[in-house]
Amino acid sequence: MAEKLTFPAESAALLEPRLPPKLDPENASRSRPFVTLTFATSLDSSLSLAPGVRTRLSGPGSKAMTHYLRTRHAAILVGVSTVLADDPALNCRIAGASHQPRPIVIDANLRWTPRRSDKVFEVCRSGAGLAPFVLTGIDASKLPPESVELLHEHGGKYIHVPTTRSEATGRLRFSWDDILAALQAEDLASVMVEGGGQIINSLLDPAYHNLIDSVIVTIAPTWLGQGGVVVSPDRVTDSAGVPFPVARLSHVSWHPFGEDVVLCGTLRE
Ligand SMILES: NC(=O)C1=CN([C@@H]2O[C@H](COP(=O)(O)OP(=O)(O)OC[C@H]3O[C@@H](n4cnc5c(N)ncnc54)[C@H](O)[C@@H]3O)[C@@H](O)[C@H]2O)C=CC1
Numbered sequence: 137m138a139e140k141l142t143f144p145a146e147s148a149a150l151l152e153p154r155l156p157p158k159l160d161p162e163n164a165s166r167s168r169p170f171v172t173l174t175f176a177t178s179l180d181s182s183l184s185l186a187p188g189v190r191t192r193l194s195g196p197g198s199k200a201m202t203h204y205l206r207t208r209h210a211a212i213l214v215g216v217s218t219v220l221a222d223d224p225a226l227n228c229r230i231a232g233a234s235h236q237p238r239p240i241v242i243d244a245n246l247r248w249t250p251r252r253s254d255k256v257f258e259v260c261r262s263g264a265g266l267a268p269f270v271l272t273g274i275d276a277s278k279l280p281p282e283s284v285e286l287l288h289e290h291g292g293k294y295i296h297v298p299t300t301r302s303e304a305t306g307r308l309r310f311s312w313d314d315i316l317a318a319l320q321a322e323d324l325a326s327v328m329v330e331g332g333g334q335i336i337n338s339l340l341d342p343a344y345h346n347l348i349d350s351v352i353v354t355i356a357p358t359w360l361g362q363g364g365v366v367v368s369p370d371r372v373t374d375s376a377g378v379p380f381p382v383a384r385l386s387h388v389s390w391h392p393f394g395e396d397v398v399l400c401g402t403l404r405e
C-alpha cells in the first residue's frame with residue numbers, strides 16, 4: 137500500500153513566506169524559475185553515510201515537510217548519482233496532493249540508463265508522479281533509442297543543455313544559468329534542488345547565490361561520521377589568499393519538526 141503523509145495547515149503557514157507563489161501570476165515577468173535549495177543533513181553536514189548509500193535522516197514530521205515542498209514546486213531536481221544511489225520516486229506522497237513535481241535529473245555525461253522497473257517510472261505508471269526530464273550534454277543523435285523511447289512512453293524526455301568540460305575531471309558540466317533557462321523553456325516556474333552533494337556544492341558557488349531564492353534545510357540530530365557525502369562548497373579566498381565564508385543565510389528562522397529542526401533563510405539581499 138502506498139505511503140500517505142500528512143502535513144498540518146499550521147506548519148504549511150509557517151513555510152508560506154519561503155515558497156514560490158501558489159498561482160504564479162508573476163511568472164510571466166520572471167526570467168527564470170524560483171529556486172529553493174533544500175536537503176536533509178546530519179550534524180556533521182553529511183547527506184548520506186557514503187556515496188551511493190541511501191540514508192534516512194528526516195523523521196516523519198520533516199519528511200512530510202519535504203513532501204509538502206514537493207507539491208509546492210513545479211519541479212524537483214537531483215544529480216545523476218542520487219538517482220543511481222537511491223532509485224528515488226521523486227513524487228509527493230501527501231494524501232490528496234493536487235500537484236506532482238516534474239523530476240529533473242542532471243546527467244550531463246549520460247550515466248543513467250533508465251529502466252522500466254525504476255521507481256520514478258513505477259509511480260508514473262500508477263498515476264502518482266511524473267516522468268523525469270533528463271538534462272544532458274550528449275547530442276540527440278547519440279542518445280540510446282531504448283532510453284529515449286522509455287522516457288517518451290512515460291511522458292518524460294531528454295533535454296540538451298550547453299556544456300563546458302571540467303579541467304579537473306574532463307567531464308561535461310552545465311552552468312546553473314543554462315539549467316534554469318532549460319527549465320524556464322519548459323514553463324517550469326519553480327524548482328526545488330534536493331541534492332546530492334556535488335549538485336548542492338556547485339549551486340553554492342558564489343557566482344550563483346543570486347539564483348537561489350530560498351534555502352530550507354532539515355537538520356537531524358545525528359552524526360554520520362567521516363566518509364559521508366558532505367555539503368561543503370569550494371573555499372573562497374580574497375586577493376591575499378585569505379579564506380572567508382562562502383555564504384551566510386539571512387532572514388533566518390528555525391522550526392522544530394519532531395526531533396529535527398528545519399532552518400529557513402535566503403542568500404538574496
Ligand atoms: N539527505 C538528503 O537530503 C539527500 C541525500 N542525497 C544523497 O547524496 C548522495 C549523492 O550525492 P553525490 O554523490 O554528491 O552526487 P549528486 O547527486 O550530486 O550527483 C553528482 C553528479 O552530478 C553531476 N553534476 C554536479 N553538478 C553539475 C553541474 N553543474 N553540471 C553538470 N553535472 C553536474 C556530477 O558531474 C556528477 O555526475 C546519495 O548518497 C544520496 O543518497 C541526495 C539528495 C538529497
Ligand SMILES: Nc1nc(O)c(N)c(N[C@@H]2O[C@H](COP(=O)(O)O)[C@@H](O)[C@H]2O)n1
Nearest residue numbers: 176191192193194202222224225226227
Ligand atoms: N528530505 C530528505 N530526508 C532524507 O532523510 C533523505 N534521505 C532525503 N533524500 C532525498 O529524497 C530522495 C528519495 O526520495 P523518495 O522518497 O524515493 O521519493 C533521495 O533520492 C534524496 O534526493 N531527503
